[in-house]
Amino acid sequence: MSGPLRARLTGVGGYLPRTIVTNDDLAQKIETSDEWIRARTGITQRHIVSGDETTASMAAAAARQALEQAGVNAEDVDAIIVATSTPDQVFPAVATQVQALLGITKGFGFDISAACSGFVYALASANSFIQSGLAKKVLVIGSEVFSRLLDWNDRTTCVLFGDGAGAVLLEAGTEEGEGILSTHLHSDGRSGDILYVDGAVGCAGTTQHLKMLGREVFRHAVVKLSQAVDEALEANNLTGQDIQWLVPHQANLRIIDGMAKKLALPADRVVVTVDRHANTSAASIPLALNEAVRDGRIQKGDLVLMEALGGGLTWGSALVRM
Structure with missing residues (x-):
């Protein structure tokens, strides 16, 4: 069955x-x-x-x-x-x-x-x-x-x-323990004014440019991404040592380094593309995943943790067995 x-x-x-x-x-x-x-x-x-x-x-x-x-x-x-x-x-x-x-x-x-x-x-x-x-x-x-x-x-x-x-x-x-093990999503509209685009089709007289309070975004990212990582680990009865690869949203190298330290992951177990791609928003995680799969770093059976935070604020994590 x-x-x-x-x-x-x-x-x-x-x-x-x-x-x-x-x-x-x-x-x-x-x-x-x-x-x-x-x-x-x-x-x-x-x-x-x-x-x-x-x-x-x-x-x-x-x-x-x-x-x-x-x-x-x-x-x-x-x-x-x-x-x-x-x-x-x-x-x-x-x-x-x-x-x-x-x-x-x-x-x-x-x-x-x-x-x-x-x-x-x-x-x-x-x-x-x-x-x-x-x-x-x-x-x-x-x-x-x-x-x-x-x-x-x-x-x-x-x-x-x-x-x-x-x-x-x-x-x-139907293979147990394979594929997406869990996903965890959050948002908090009260912080929408620290990272947003000023206007859209329905808003006259706006710049329609991205606006950001960098220090505030950084502060929220450190806290909320840590929570999302903990949530994924707890949901699957795992610890940071069980994670083989971290594929984070590529926004800032300091944030990425902070998440790696939290998981006690060495640098060579963290996929980093922000240096060459910059922040590609929703494209950053799949672009980084694609690179690491195609160059042979991430192999079938590896446990991969993904996490991201964006305007809204929105944030979340996903744990995947490749």
């Missing part, structure tokens, strides 16, 4: 825009320096969209890689969930655009807006669809063009972000 349905992660993919912008490139346009950016964030460069690159095109490219690795045809996908704060259009959703780009004519797709935590939220949603039997194969994608939200004259924010997309394919299975 088979056990309950579980969501297994069977494929990963990623896409980074062609154009690379270094810290030195930014220093030619605004009052900043490579040393200043590195010391505060660990970032050395970021990828920025150009030409025909869009949130949907990047999402589709990452999804194709995930499907190829899993050996699954696009037409067999039941659902697509895209985490993004930067859709190409108000509607239709990026997910339905990806559906069309991949030639999928069945199932359903929708977007999730949870800022930098979006991928964890999307992963949790896909897991629920699979556990309920509503879908058997789900593409979960994070895709962002944050470069279009930035005030490129504000050195406190424009140096922090980049563009890109990452994707995973989840498939239904």
Whole structure:
């Protein structure tokens, strides 16, 4: 007799825009320096969209890689969930655009807006669809063009972000102890004013640029991410020593280092891409996961912890047995 349905992660993919912008490139346009950016964030460069690159095109490219690795045809996908704060259009959703780009004519797709935590939220949603039997194969994608939200004259924010997309394919299975073990989601709207975009389609007279109180975000991140990590460990009767890989949201190297110390994980067990990708919001975790799977660091059977915090505030964690 088979056990309950579980969501297994069977494929990963990623896409980074062609154009690379270094810290030195930014220093030619605004009052900043490579040393200043590195010391505060660990970032050395970021990828920025150009030409025909869009949130949907990047999402589709990452999804194709995930499907190829899993050996699954696009037409067999039941659902697509895209985490993004930067859709190409108000509607239709990026997910339905990806559906069309991949030639999928069945199932359903929708977007999730949870800022930098979006991928964890999307992963949790896909897991629920699979556990309920509503879908058997789900593409979960994070895709962002944050470069279009930035005030490129504000050195406190424009140096922090980049563009890109990452994707995973989840498939239904029954093997106990494999796949997504648990997910944990939280939000607190009372802190929405420390990290937000000033306006949107319905708000006249706004800048529609990203605004951030960096010190406040850092303070909340340290506390709330620690809580989310503890929650994942406790739910599975594990300790930090049981975790083989930490794949965190890539916002700031100091925050990443803090989470690694909490888990007593050595640096070579933490996947870091923020130095080359900067903060790609909802795309950062799947991009980092894709890199570590494809270069052979993360292997089948490894226990991987993911965590993120974003505007809202939103935060959460996910524990996955690869």
